[in-house]
Amino acid sequence: MQAETGGKVRYGMIGGGPGAFIGAAHRRAAALDGALELVCGTFSRDPANNGATGRELGLAPARVHASWQTLLADEARLPPEQRVELLVIVTPNDLHVPIAQAALTAGFHVFSEKPAGISLAEVQRLADTLAALPLRYALAHSYLGYPLVWEARERVARGELGALRKIHVEYPQGWLAQDLAATGNRQAAWRDDPAASGPGGCLGDIGTHAFSLAEFIGGQPITRLSAQLRSHLPGRRLDDDVMVLFETAAGASGSLLASQVCIGEENGLRIRLYGERGSLEWRQQEPNSLLQRSLDQPPQDLRAGLGLPWLSAGTQQRLRLPAGHPEGYLEALANLYRQLAAAIRDPADPAAGLPGIHTGWRGLAFIETALASHRRQGAWTPLPTPGA
């Protein structure tokens, strides 16, 4: 289950203390395949919480650091065979780039929560830094780790749908329909603080998931868009609802709906792609089915499962169980970890499909373009392109 050479990849975590489900999710995903090992961390600015989390996780006290700065400094002094190799950043958004920059500069690989940062400019600088280093940088776009998302991408790429005409992606949630921040929910609180979250609320939190899924499966960049943002609760500073119409480089058009005020919705990420010859539909909450439809055949349910003959090799590699044993969110995130660990061990590994700095750059381009369009009453606005 683990990388061939060099044993488990030693990773440290920055953020992810008590109350943040995403920290525990990362640790579980990293543990699942036995390819990574948590060796250090700094989990909370509160020393008591930080220490308690470290103890709970079985870390030696010396590897539970007071801050990410001391973590980087202290770990760098350890002998190479003990020293952490990979840093997992699960902090609020504003720290993603500063920590990643420092970690890369210190010689560590990085796995960062999304969005990559809070401005396209800082993400561009991070990209520049990374370009010059023999290090890996991956972004926790967990949904891109689902096996059938890969299958969809492959089928589009090999032309099963013909030229794409429409891409509709949506991500409704309901958890911010009430003012959770006012009731002390810290996850809700920082997400509505522009200093911590960046300029996008729902836009950055889940809009980027929808955006990256559309580009990942569709295989063509979104080139311009028209956006409407809203914020439904009095006092809420950032958007909690996003409606975007867009066009792609290859001539498809579509819609992206993301919201956090849709009561009753859990994590309703769903994508549909329609081409000249067929269509695909995938829903995150039932991730083991991929619906394919074509002009003259009955709809097919491309079920997931190890060994099923209709699945591509890349899909098989992202599965762990025979059909009928549901695999879910943690397995998807674990696919990113497993792929990153392998790529760390093998510098020649192309890590095909692993979301990295380009995906991060695109995400910020989306956020900033949507905000710009919204400020101009939804005027159609082009997305920047890297290097342009």
Next chain:
Amino acid sequence: MQAETGGKVRYGMIGGGPGAFIGAAHRRAAALDGALELVCGTFSRDPANNGATGRELGLAPARVHASWQTLLADEARLPPEQRVELLVIVTPNDLHVPIAQAALTAGFHVFSEKPAGISLAEVQRLADTLAALPLRYALAHSYLGYPLVWEARERVARGELGALRKIHVEYPQGWLAQDLAATGNRQAAWRDDPAASGPGGCLGDIGTHAFSLAEFIGGQPITRLSAQLRSHLPGRRLDDDVMVLFETAAGASGSLLASQVCIGEENGLRIRLYGERGSLEWRQQEPNSLLQRSLDQPPQDLRAGLGLPWLSAGTQQRLRLPAGHPEGYLEALANLYRQLAAAIRDPADPAAGLPGIHTGWRGLAFIETALASHRRQGAWTPLPTPGA
């Protein structure tokens, strides 16, 4: 099953000859509850087809008329107890208003296919005509006849969702993904002819269904919109794909997606409404379920069925069978016929919820506003309001 007084309502059909499934659908819906009786018609401009259809339907040859003009003239000469009472118009769109105007003027009630006409101006004239006459005019917005659509409308009206925040409605179809008109499909052909169809393609054909459903359930007018239209096939003259963002009078916003190039989609009309306290979702292809979700309760599946205690009286009146016996499209359309027949027999009947000239007027307002917005690159454009 039939109206209390005066026996079955005698109706005639204009249009609906061989090949148009909608004519047969109307005849079946009208027959279902025994409240209406087909007594005359003019089904095709081709005399042979016209006569054959009349014979097939068991009409006396004298009641199979050569044109709608002769139908009106000939029927007017019959004694009142034989004379047709209601005219069902199932022609291409351009004839809806001319025939309806003439029929009303001749003293006949009208049941018209939608859209009500091909311009807001002509529908306004029809509305003016109708305002002065003691006659009924109903519009075949079949989906508004579904029992659970009524249930949704009632639940919104009585505040179960709180103030609405979002309305998302979509109507994907796939049947025009290929160039059917080129292969001789007459249904496809007239729909792409602006002279017959009016200025909207998909916009008028199914966009108006989605629009009217949103206003019917939401209970608040859509006040402005931003629209993107496309036409995917070379030589296609009218739009085959519609993306609209909108706002309502009460402050909700939402999206309307309609398309006829979504391969694999059948008749995927679906609406979701999210309010401050809860949400509703309904899908036309599984019309006997209505999903209700709220802040603190598990999702509920408000199933349809005679006698189920959670359904309103108005919903019960639109049902015919106990739970578990699926009712479908013809039953929904039959609900409009049944309600219209009762209203013809009882001039005091409010015919609550029966789509009429106002719904038709709104539909054309939608079509024209969407086209106007599209011509201005999706600029937000207000819908006109009646009398304004």
Next chain:
Amino acid sequence: MQAETGGKVRYGMIGGGPGAFIGAAHRRAAALDGALELVCGTFSRDPANNGATGRELGLAPARVHASWQTLLADEARLPPEQRVELLVIVTPNDLHVPIAQAALTAGFHVFSEKPAGISLAEVQRLADTLAALPLRYALAHSYLGYPLVWEARERVARGELGALRKIHVEYPQGWLAQDLAATGNRQAAWRDDPAASGPGGCLGDIGTHAFSLAEFIGGQPITRLSAQLRSHLPGRRLDDDVMVLFETAAGASGSLLASQVCIGEENGLRIRLYGERGSLEWRQQEPNSLLQRSLDQPPQDLRAGLGLPWLSAGTQQRLRLPAGHPEGYLEALANLYRQLAAAIRDPADPAAGLPGIHTGWRGLAFIETALASHRRQGAWTPLPTPGA
């Protein structure tokens, strides 16, 4: 829509007065395609109810008869072109055979509710009567009228599944989970009266539906069975729950579960058939989908809809609408009416698939064999075969 020659088939109804939803369901199904016309009836033993129902249905008072005996006698005196042709029997079970016998003897075609009678012996006598007459007899096994039930039958018949191994059929309902008969529900009351219902409760009411569906699609007779019956409410005289294991002539085995005490279940008729090469699954509550699975292909959803290329000709004939317009229970029942009307007009019509006296005979064989097995603690018991 109607038979080519001879106009609409004139039918009369026996039973089906106020409160019995099945009477109205039959009238709607008969009306749907314009092939039959209600001309007379006797709807209730209560003269006031009888008259009121007749008036409501628009029948001339002379055609609303005081009893089925007078109906037969009076109608026989009418001139042939006015006289009723077909009698629809929607009474409690004990009257099915007596009325059918008398009607056939008087020269009328018969459409009877199921089960065909209350004993195999009387159904055998009815079969003998029928064998000597040029008359049609059909049985209201409504579910056999669903288009995709036909499709399933054809696919099994042409060997798509290979030799069948397993047939699992179930029909859970919940409406008798409480003592409705005690609260005055007449439908519940007669169903628990052996004199009116025959020896089977749930067994005859819905068990026969499940049984006939299994034999209809499976295409092979059930040859022996082991049955367990229960009656869950104090004072209930007939079974309300049935569990049967069975074997077929061609070597398949399976289960039949039927119950009326399964709270929350509506009309959950569902069948699965597994063969050496594939399987099929169909559920009555979502009747427009048929799931087909095979050894090496993804599951296929054989959707219903006029013109879909994967449907057989016989399936197409049972459809009325393009895909995506749900057809339901009334349409299924209407398929039986339409087919019967055509067969009445054309004596050479084979009426393929129309359930008749053989289906009725099998149903009683099932009831009596299940009861016999149950009395012997579920001992495996052979079903009789016609003529044996």
Next chain:
Amino acid sequence: MQAETGGKVRYGMIGGGPGAFIGAAHRRAAALDGALELVCGTFSRDPANNGATGRELGLAPARVHASWQTLLADEARLPPEQRVELLVIVTPNDLHVPIAQAALTAGFHVFSEKPAGISLAEVQRLADTLAALPLRYALAHSYLGYPLVWEARERVARGELGALRKIHVEYPQGWLAQDLAATGNRQAAWRDDPAASGPGGCLGDIGTHAFSLAEFIGGQPITRLSAQLRSHLPGRRLDDDVMVLFETAAGASGSLLASQVCIGEENGLRIRLYGERGSLEWRQQEPNSLLQRSLDQPPQDLRAGLGLPWLSAGTQQRLRLPAGHPEGYLEALANLYRQLAAAIRDPADPAAGLPGIHTGWRGLAFIETALASHRRQGAWTPLPTPGA
């Protein structure tokens, strides 16, 4: 995430080499929550495979043992703080009891694949051994680890359904519809070898899953049954298809259908329980929904998700993620591991709901009783009770 005291539980694995997906599934499930650590194993009788698996898993060569006997002997000699604590047995069935007996006797806790053994007699001896020791024994009835299975059990226990009337459980699979053993599939091969598998084929492999689920949720022992077994392929020695009718101690009755020849079925474990006041339905392939229905309320979808207010405390403890992040099979199995690890660390932990030797005993009682009934043509046969 891990036990409070004593660090991670050190476990060893017996069996689970290349090709057996279940070994990797166990390792992943054990790793997920960071509460256990693989320290040794013997994975294959083939030395090369054994060594390769050990290396792949990062084990020190000294901890990769040549056989389970040497594993037990060698580990016992290690100092307590290094020595393995828990042995995971994922061998064919015939070795479950011998290894468990030896491991317990050597002072190790045991986590065994099901069934517990190949005869009730040997499992009884194992139970006797266990009764005298302060050691934990858990059985890998993975499906009992699903959060909503626990929720169902609690809801039945607190009387939400009233007295149970019906329990229907089914577990269709299709993977043995063809002769995989003949094509060299080792998983298929040993399962059809009575010496390795025990007397039951499908009966032991998945029938016991269905049986234990019914008793776990239903909360009442199955007391007698009638069984039909079949073996569909020429040369197959053990049953591949099971149909059982049963009764419970509290007066419910039901059915259990399990099969491995149902083409197209993956892992279709599904249970429905009907009581006097309501019902529950759960399906393994969509494990994050639990359908609850009652007499007068719409059906409710009891969704899974951390923090949802309708879920019991025990259900919450078995969840890791907020609603909408699907959890699946590995998480269910991990729940058993996590609970076992905690119980090993805390001898006072009641380990409520953790399947153990009693569940194993019942499973063998089921297998042997079903075989006995089958041999007597399905005669109703009582299950033994422990101590009787």
